[in-house]
Amino acid sequence: MGSTCVRIAIDAMGGDHAPGEIVAGALRAKEELGVKVLLVGDPQQIEAALPPKTNLEQVEIVPAEEAIAMDEEPLNAVRRKRKASINVAMDLVKHQKADAVFSAGHSGAAMASALLRLGRLPGIDRPAIGTVFPTIIAGKPVLILDVGANVDCRPKFLEQFAVMGSIYSQYVLGTPEPKIGLLNIGEEDTKGNEVALRAHQLLRENSQITFTGNAEGRDVLSGQFDVIVCDGFVGNVLLKFAEAVGEVILQILREELPQGLHGQIGTAILKPNLKRVKQRMDHAEHGGALLLGVDGVCFIGHGSSQAPSIFNAIRMAKESVDNQVLQRLRSQYEILQQESS
Amino acid sequence: MGSTCVRIAIDAMGGDHAPGEIVAGALRAKEELGVKVLLVGDPQQIEAALPPKTNLEQVEIVPAEEAIAMDEEPLNAVRRKRKASINVAMDLVKHQKADAVFSAGHSGAAMASALLRLGRLPGIDRPAIGTVFPTIIAGKPVLILDVGANVDCRPKFLEQFAVMGSIYSQYVLGTPEPKIGLLNIGEEDTKGNEVALRAHQLLRENSQITFTGNAEGRDVLSGQFDVIVCDGFVGNVLLKFAEAVGEVILQILREELPQGLHGQIGTAILKPNLKRVKQRMDHAEHGGALLLGVDGVCFIGHGSSQAPSIFNAIRMAKESVDNQVLQRLRSQYEILQQESS
Incomplete structure (x- = not known):
């Protein structure tokens, strides 16, 4: 063409x-x-x-x-x-x-x-669906994968997700040295179910990534991690919960803020600021999900x-192409092959 | 005594x-x-x-x-x-x-x-930790269990959680006919990992509870379910995420609302209303977790x-005793034994 x-x-x-x-x-x-x-x-x-x-x-x-x-x-x-x-x-x-x-x-x-x-x-072995969440630190998103493609994951799938996520975070989201976390129920290395325990070990031993340990539910939005890997079951529950919770809180704000005369006046004055709050919480601002x-x-x-979400997703797609994500994922594998041969 | x-x-x-x-x-x-x-x-x-x-x-x-x-x-x-x-x-x-x-x-x-x-x-077989989340409907909380006791659950554990949760919801939280959901990644009966698929079937067949189907992440706070069962891994991730997300959003409100002169005035006027927002989002208002x-x-x-959380937890404990939750859980089992003998 x-x-x-x-x-x-x-x-x-x-x-x-x-x-x-x-x-x-x-x-x-x-x-x-x-x-x-x-x-x-x-x-x-x-x-x-x-x-x-x-x-x-x-x-x-x-x-x-x-x-x-x-x-x-x-x-x-x-x-x-x-x-x-x-x-x-x-x-x-x-x-x-x-x-x-x-x-x-x-x-x-x-x-x-x-x-x-x-x-x-x-x-x-298995492609994953990744999605980007905003964190408490403005302009510092976190990539979560898998959010739904694989409901049962073997530890090595999680390791592959981590390597792919790291490359995406570095070359598309612009994180110099992405910090990788494993979604788990405690900070300690000994916490978690069988898959998490084994995955923790694999991630710890993997020299291609900067593994910084387990990420608990409370760490997801903390901005301490650039990529968090999990199986598609928990990732999907988390994604859908996160999307809904923003709506729930906006609803509570809509119900409570304008109450009473002072509420109506205050809300009117704060309109532009409330709009900024909404924007920071808005998942759509961060584009769609990607198949890695x-x-x-x-x-x-x-x-x-x-339209705005479509636009953002296309922007991410363009940046992925511009930054040769696919080529980098392929060459990462070749390096691994050479190392192990 | x-x-x-x-x-x-x-x-x-x-x-x-x-x-x-x-x-x-x-x-x-x-x-x-x-x-x-x-x-x-x-x-x-x-x-x-x-x-x-x-x-x-x-x-x-x-x-x-x-x-x-x-x-x-x-x-x-x-x-x-x-x-x-x-x-x-x-x-x-x-x-x-x-x-x-x-x-x-x-x-x-x-x-x-x-x-x-x-x-x-x-x-x-296994006790569960249950905790109560506020939902979008004021005064209509949802009980989630397990939120951390059992990282790997068999389907029948989830069924037992459902029966216990139903009794607790009815007699302590005052829900006439608790609607039970199974945390899952889709509404359809055929969605989920192996444990979820089998648990769905057991819940569907259980005559002691009102099972209303799968609850997705987005349904947790919708108020459509009174009790949601899940394994302790996903429940714990969800609980910790939910606790943190409230904090994150309060932080965003604190950062964005008072910006500019109009922001400071508006925020001052809205102080009592913002306090109500905080209260509705506050997990502590709903007491501690319970071992079921x-x-x-x-x-x-x-x-x-x-102190306020301690007070609330003691209030829930008292209500559990007043409403003979333990006796009801025991007699539920006896009914089952009789039915199966």
């Missing part, structure tokens, strides 16, 4: 607000980040979602006949609907017509499609994603 | 603020709740912590020669220090000189002491507990 700018394949049919918000986020990313966007899906619906005077330079519509619904069983759906938008988008990456893929659709389907079409990176361990740059967004 | 009021054995030496705050919380409980408090520990230190004109009616000091420090290995410490305050307090319950025990000391030691001195309830499954009423508090 001769393009030197980063090309992002976007599943325009995935998500609760598809294609409208997806297209809007993609167009903003094209304008502000200079990426080329490949909008994959039903051309008619995508065209209808484009604002009338859209500059179509750097925008390509790639037709896909089908889409996978949120309630479909992912592996079956991905196999049966070969021309589904998520599959077509993955194929663009596979055939080097795109550098990264983004979908806010069925995340299980995105995972299955990535595995089937792109395969795993060498040395990785498949042989391609894949980002997935919340089903409820709107 | 001939007393008809509820007698609470209190480990006066346990916790970061022992004995001062422990004694203060206990005395308030004595005054306001009409309980008898048995303060267990070093008599000299306890007496020094009593305010000069304390009415010593309904207060008894029970000497204990030793105390268990926070960094001791619990089982060893409990066995070695036979006269430790937590052991003496447990013995008061064992010998029916007290109706319940409270400690803000080493929670592992309290657990070990309870198991060794009081034993398990019939039909219970040991043959005695045992409450444990955070190491950092101060």
